[in-house]
Amino acid sequence: MSAPALVLDWHDWLGLFGHYLVLSLLSVGGAISTSSEMQRYLVGDKHWLSQVQFNESIALAQAAPGPNVLFVALLGWNVGMNAGGIPMAMLGMTITMTGIMLPSTVLTYSAARWGHRNRELRAVRAFKLGMAPVVVALMLSTSWILGSAGGVAARDWPLWLLTAVSGLIIWRTRIHILWVLGAGALLGWLQLV
DSSP states (O other), rough: OOOOOOOHHHHHHHHHHHHHHHHHHHHHHHHGHHHHHHHHHIIISOOOSSSSHHHHHHHHHHHHSSOOTTTHHHHHHHHHHOOOOOOOHHHHHHHHHHHHHHHHHHHHHHHHHHHHHHHTHHHHHHHHHHHHHHHHHHHHHHHHHHTTTTTTTTTHHHHHEEEEHHHHHHHHHHOHHHHHHHHHHHHHHOOOO
């Protein structure tokens, strides 16, 4: 027997849109940097998606060619499919993509124009330098959520070690990232990680 469909009214859809509007302004480093908050909202608080649906949406979008933000469309699509089929899926996809894209696009366009005009100001240079650790922290929180979702993070210590070593190699050497990715793929193929 299949699970009953979600019942979402216009308040729920408006809340989803509003949540993604806010996340758009927090998505420093791209929408993927806010995926831990998306997971909390969609899976933990609202129960509109399962953890498996959430992870698969991100994995599929990252594997597919195209922009990184496609996972947001898949999350909205899955919420809509859970709420009643393709028309609701189209609505969910439109709501999440518009919500995540609109504020950040307008803000980025405006700030880039202003920043370019004032690029020599000390405050502008300081802001650019100060944002780097924020982006790194958001990306680390995303990797932690995705990596520990199955409850096997402690058992996957070789994978975490490989991740740390790869990060250090990229940071401290001039080795191209594709060589590091190839080495990781080879280790995975040999079932060492």
